[in-house]
Amino acid sequence: MDISLTVNGRAHTVDVDPTSPLLYILSDTLGLRGPKFGCGLGQCGACTVIVQGRAVRSCVTPVRGMQGASITTLEGLGTVEHPHPIQQAFIDEQAAQCGFCVNAVIMTAKAFLDQQPHATEPEIREAMSSVLCRCFTHARMMRAIRKYAAHRAAAAEGGAR
Amino acid sequence: MSRLRMTPDAREALTRAGFSRRTFLKGAGVLLVGFSAAVVTEETGVAQRPGPFASQNAAIAGEVDSWLAIGRDGHVTAYTGKCELGQGMYTVQLQLVAEELSVPIERIHLIQCDTGVTPDQGTTSGSQSTPTNFNHRNLAQAAATAREALMGLAAGHLGAPVAALVLADGVIRVKGDASKQVGYGTLIGGRKFNLHVSPAARRKPQREWTVLGTSVPRVDLPEVATGTFEFVHNVRLPGMLHGQVVRPPAVGATLVHVDEDSVRGLPGFVTLVVRHNFVGVVCDTPWHAIQAARRLKATWTPGVELPKQADIYAHLRAQQPSRDLLVVDSGDVEAMLRQARTTLTATYLYPYQMHGSMGSSCAVADVKDGKATVWSPTQSAYPTRSGVAMLLGLPIDHVHVIFKRGSGCYGLNGADTVSYDAALLSQAAGRPVRIQLTRKDEMAWENFGYAYVIDQRLGIGPDDAIVAWDYEAWLPTFGNRPGYSRPGNVVTGFLAGFDPEPFEPRHATPPTGRFRNGSNVAPSYVAGCIGGACGGAGTIRSERVLTHTVKSFFFTGPLRSPSRLQNTFAHESFMDEAAAHVKADPVAYRLKHLSDTRLADVVKAAARRAGWETRPSPHAAVSRAGIARGRGIACVAYEGDNGYCAMVAEVEVDQATGRISPRRLVMAVDCGSISNPNGLRNQAEGGALQGMSRVLGEEVTWDDHRVTSVDWETYHSLPVGFDIPVVETELIDRDGVPATGAGETTITIAAAAIGNAVFDATGARLRQAPFTPERVKAALAARDGAAAAHAGVAQA
Numbered sequence: 001m002d003i004s005l006t007v008n009g010r011a012h013t014v015d016v017d018p019t020s021p022l023l024y025i026l027s028d029t030l031g032l033r034g035p036k037f038g039c040g041l042g043q044c045g046a047c048t049v050i051v052q053g054r055a056v057r058s059c060v061t062p063v064r065g066m067q068g069a070s071i072t073t074l075e076g077l078g079t080v081e082h083p084h085p086i087q088q089a090f091i092d093e094q095a096a097q098c099g100f101c102v103n104a105v106i107m108t109a110k111a112f113l114d115q116q117p118h119a120t121e122p123e124i125r126e127a128m129s130s131v132l133c134r135c136f137t138h139a140r141m142m143r144a145i146r147k148y149a150a151h152r153a154a155a156a157e158g159g160a161r
Numbered sequence: 162m163s164r165l166r167m168t169p170d171a172r173e174a175l176t177r178a179g180f181s182r183r184t185f186l187k188g189a190g191v192l193l194v195g196f197s198a199a200v201v202t203e204e205t206g207v208a209q210r211p212g213p214f215a216s217q218n219a220a221i222a223g224e225v226d227s228w229l230a231i232g233r234d235g236h237v238t239a240y241t242g243k244c245e246l247g248q249g250m251y252t253v254q255l256q257l258v259a260e261e262l263s264v265p266i267e268r269i270h271l272i273q274c275d276t277g278v279t280p281d282q283g284t285t286s287g288s289q290s291t292p293t294n295f296n297h298r299n300l301a302q303a304a305a306t307a308r309e310a311l312m313g314l315a316a317g318h319l320g321a322p323v324a325a326l327v328l329a330d331g332v333i334r335v336k337g338d339a340s341k342q343v344g345y346g347t348l349i350g351g352r353k354f355n356l357h358v359s360p361a362a363r364r365k366p367q368r369e370w371t372v373l374g375t376s377v378p379r380v381d382l383p384e385v386a387t388g389t390f391e392f393v394h395n396v397r398l399p400g401m402l403h404g405q406v407v408r409p410p411a412v413g414a415t416l417v418h419v420d421e422d423s424v425r426g427l428p429g430f431v432t433l434v435v436r437h438n439f440v441g442v443v444c445d446t447p448w449h450a451i452q453a454a455r456r457l458k459a460t461w462t463p464g465v466e467l468p469k470q471a472d473i474y475a476h477l478r479a480q481q482p483s484r485d486l487l488v489v490d491s492g493d494v495e496a497m498l499r500q501a502r503t504t505l506t507a508t509y510l511y512p513y514q515m516h517g518s519m520g521s522s523c524a525v526a527d528v529k530d531g532k533a534t535v536w537s538p539t540q541s542a543y544p545t546r547s548g549v550a551m552l553l554g555l556p557i558d559h560v561h562v563i564f565k566r567g568s569g570c571y572g573l574n575g576a577d578t579v580s581y582d583a584a585l586l587s588q589a590a591g592r593p594v595r596i597q598l599t600r601k602d603e604m605a606w607e608n609f610g611y612a613y614v615i616d617q618r619l620g621i622g623p624d625d626a627i628v629a630w631d632y633e634a635w636l637p638t639f640g641n642r643p644g645y646s647r648p649g650n651v652v653t654g655f656l657a658g659f660d661p662e663p664f665e666p667r668h669a670t671p672p673t674g675r676f677r678n679g680s681n682v683a684p685s686y687v688a689g690c691i692g693g694a695c696g697g698a699g700t701i702r703s704e705r706v707l708t709h710t711v712k713s714f715f716f717t718g719p720l721r722s723p724s725r726l727q728n729t730f731a732h733e734s735f736m737d738e739a740a741a742h743v744k745a746d747p748v749a750y751r752l753k754h755l756s757d758t759r760l761a762d763v764v765k766a767a768a769r770r771a772g773w774e775t776r777p778s779p780h781a782a783v784s785r786a787g788i789a790r791g792r793g794i795a796c797v798a799y800e801g802d803n804g805y806c807a808m809v810a811e812v813e814v815d816q817a818t819g820r821i822s823p824r825r826l827v828m829a830v831d832c833g834s835i836s837n838p839n840g841l842r843n844q845a846e847g848g849a850l851q852g853m854s855r856v857l858g859e860e861v862t863w864d865d866h867r868v869t870s871v872d873w874e875t876y877h878s879l880p881v882g883f884d885i886p887v888v889e890t891e892l893i894d895r896d897g898v899p900a901t902g903a904g905e906t907t908i909t910i911a912a913a914a915i916g917n918a919v920f921d922a923t924g925a926r927l928r929q930a931p932f933t934p935e936r937v938k939a940a941l942a943a944r945d946g947a948a949a950a951h952a953g954v955a956q957a
Contacts, residue, residue, distance in 0.1 A: 012650065017428065017429075017446070017449070019446060020446070020448040021448065021449075024446060024447050026446045027394075027395075028397075028403075028446060030448060031389050031397060032388070032407040033389060033392070033395045034388030034393065036392070036394060037394070037520065037521065038519055038520050038521070038600075039521070039702065039872060039873060040451075040521075040600055040601040041600060041601060041602075041872055041873070042472075043872060043873040044519060044873055044875060046519060046520060049304065063880075065604055073388060074387065074388030074405055075387060075389055077387070078386075078387055079386055079387055080383045080387050080389060083386060083387055084387075087386040087387055089388075090382070091382050091386050091387045092842060094378060094379060094382065094839055094840075095301075096247075096379070096382055096385055096386070097247035097248065097380070097569055097572075097843060097844075097847055098246065098566065098567075098568055098569030099245030099247065099381070099385035099386075099390060099566075100391075100392065100518075100520045100567075100568035100569060101519045101881075102386055102518045103388060104519075105881055106386070114760035121293075123463070124882070125882040125883070125884060126882060127878050128880060128881040128882030129882035129883075130871060130879045130880060130882075131521055131880055131882065132573075132878055132880055132881065133246055133519065133881050134516075134517060134518060134519040134568070134569055134846075134851075134878060135519075135569045135847050135851070136846075136849075136850035136853075136854060136879075137843070137846075137847055138850055138879075138881050138883065138885045139846050139850065139888050140471055140843065140846070141881055142881070142885070144948045146451055154628075156311050
């Protein structure tokens with residue numbers, strides 16, 4: 001079955017098994033490295049992508065429901081040369097060890113803070129309550145997320161003025 | 162040799178450095194030449210016995226060319242057998258080479274753990290990477306030797322004595338004469354050093370460091386943060402297929418029949434692979450492989466009946482035969498306990514826990530024409546090469562293992578086993594195969610960290626000092642790291658028909674030789690005396706430490722701080738019980754029994770940093786309801802002498818729900834001279850929080866036949882959004898003191914520090930991990946029950 005998707009601003013039409021989760025289309029058919037298979041059960045966040053501003057767990061999202069969708073992955077945010085502010089915050093805080101969960105943490109936090117730039121600390125924690133990092137880089141990651149939250153809140157203020 | 166496939170990284174680095182691949186393979190530092198009688202020594206970090214499959218090139222670790230090559234452009238290519246698993250080893254080894262050679266990091270390319278080109282340093286594990294490569298041998302000493310050789314060459318080239326030369330940025334100049342200078346590229350570019358690593362070469366003293374000892378940011382993080390870093394999960398080859406395995410439905414089940422018709426017509430199905438009890442499928446896409454594995458009809462024997470989880474600790478005690486080890490025995494423990502004013506006894510229980518990697522394990526193999534290449538996240542490139550050779554029936558030099566980073570592992574997750582899976586599937590399919598395990602296959606069949614039952618007894622003398630300490634423990638094992646010759650130590654090799662290392666029962670014999678505390682099986686407070694020579698960190702002379710290793714029904718292996726964590730939980734909690742019994746301050750009481758000054762120093766530093774209030778535990782104002790607050794301390798000399806660490810934990814305990822909320826973890830760490838302070842902090846913080854997760858919630862569970870903790874709802878890892886404590890780390894940098902391991906220090910003491918804080922807050926002692934709300938409530942109830950108020954404490 002042909003599915004048309006826009007991924008990181010680029011249009012693709014791919015011939016895929018419609019029952020396949022979106023993750024495999026992104027990571028295998030399109031060769032993207034951001035979204036990862038962590039559990040295949042929607043429990044850890046490794047596969048998270050952003051669709052219409054929402055964090056979506058692509059490992060449990062059948063691709064057939066994504067016809068025409070516009071999808072952003074971690075590599076769609078910024079580049080090594082020009083990282084997105086939330087990516088820069090993670091680099092600045094050295095907020096990773098093995099790095100496998102970084103996609104989960106950044107994409108979940110970004111989608112949440114872009115929707116709720118004035119979120120409180122408990123609200124941020126709640127948003128991150130089903131995202132895992134088994135290296136337990138939690139303290140640094142939360143620092144990086146707060147840094148982005150401050151940036152986002154400032155941007156929201158700026159926009160309101 | 163010409164078939165050797167190099168990574169694009171490696172190839173690019175070599176080309177850039179001015180080597181053609183051909184000359185490189187013939188000349189510099191390469192290793193596919195047969196080395197007779199491999200010398201396998203601990204010096205290279207290879208601790209394996211020589212054997213038919215043992216390392217073939219450990220001997221070359223003595224050659225500078227095995228570690229370093231300098232291109233015509235002056236770029237440096239360095240080779241290491243200690244790979245980046247997330248601990249920052251890649252960056253910090255760049256710093257090491259940059260420092261010793263006085264070359265900017267940007268001009269160095271480091272190739273890690275590739276059996277085509279890097280030295281065999283065994284396994285990247287056991288907090289050994291830093292001690293092995295940063296002290297006076299291996300990579301560090303090779304770089305120092307190279308620098309001295311280059312200075313010598315420059316002296317000849319410039320016609321000036323070495324003493325008149327200065328070195329900076331890979332260029333050697335004559336002091337006071339700017340016209341006389343020469344770069345590394347001119348001196349040796351594209352040629353070999355042909356030098357033995359010299360033990361006499363002078364390392365740069367720490368006070369002269371400008372790169373090492375600084376917090377150089379991780380060079381891989383920009384790619385990681387932007388989703389462009391290539392994990393092993395991202396390796397894609399032309400014509401690559403996708404595999405899945407079908408593991409037995411129960412522990413001990415063996416294959417009776419497989420019905421190939423059940424999958425033959427499925428979309429994308431390529432082949433079914435059966436070898437002994439190993440079953441796998443290969444398809445065109447990952448999703449099709451998952452479907453086929455699910456639909457495959459296979460008949461298995463019922464397997465074994467597992468002991469009830471509730472009875473596991475009694476089961477371990479009852480296992481016969483056992484492999485017994487007396488680590489130390491002064492021979493007078495029973496007598497001293499009888500004479501003591503007071504005797505304390507307690508039993509500590511620790512469950513099976515798992516690595517539970519965030520990403521399930523993945524590997525890619527390409528087996529054809531009698532040669533195999535495996536892209537693997539293994540921590541053991543060369544041992545994995547041997548295991549794959551054995552599984553595939555190939556000569557060892559026809560197998561090439563290339564390390565590619567996987568999800569953080571902390572010991573032995575599915576990385577080795579999935580490498581075998583990929584190799585078996587690719588061999589059968591005749592095409593490259595990638596496999597990433599399902600969450601369940603990762604969690605149900607990995608090599609779990611050891612469960613433990615630990616009986617402790619100690620005697621207190623008239624002056625309140627501990628006069629005798631007796632420890633006896635039971636732990637189950639089955640399998641392990643495969644090493645160079647035991648692919649059956651992990652599930653794939655086992656299913657494919659290879660035996661795990663045999664369980665060899667033996668009776669304990671009196672300890673001989675030097676006292677070693679590599680598994681922290683002895684508490685820090687005993688003197689550790691064997692034959693009059695004492696190697697312990699403490700003062701207690703009456704001591705006995707006895708372990709019984711019994712057979713496990715699950716695979717077991719080294720999970721971060723293996724045994725050290727379980728033992729230290731028991732020792733540091735029990736020390737706290739003793740301090741409380743004599744109403745002594747837990748810090749002061751520890752210091753009273755320590756002879757090791759480095760350990761004492763971290764205890765003092767953590768207490769000072771935490772603002773420790775000197776008083777006995779529990780807190781005088783303990784209330785029996787509501788939120789209780791307290792603090793506890795624990796410390797360890799990791800492996801006896803491989804890193805020193807103390808932690809003060811401050812916790813809140815909700816006595817209604819039994820929930821523990823750590824609020825602050827303050828650590829002091831002494832790992833000798835520090836190579837990268839921020840990297841060390843990252844390790845200390847991560848270890849502390851991982852230790853907190855392990856002690857608050859992690860426990861492998863099972864039913865009559867199978868593991869039931871197979872996902873993140875059934876195995877409880879604290880999420881990023883958990884209300885984490887403030888974490889503070891004080892680093893003690895010891896100028897010129899050999900660098901020790903670091904990554905396993907803080908995790909080792911988190912359980913005891915938190916348990917001791919709970920006791921301080923509530924007066925309830927937690928002796929069984931994890932500290933689930935139910936267990937906390939049970940301990941609180943025991944505290945409140947008059948008869949149980951002194952549970953486990955017998956007045957002598």
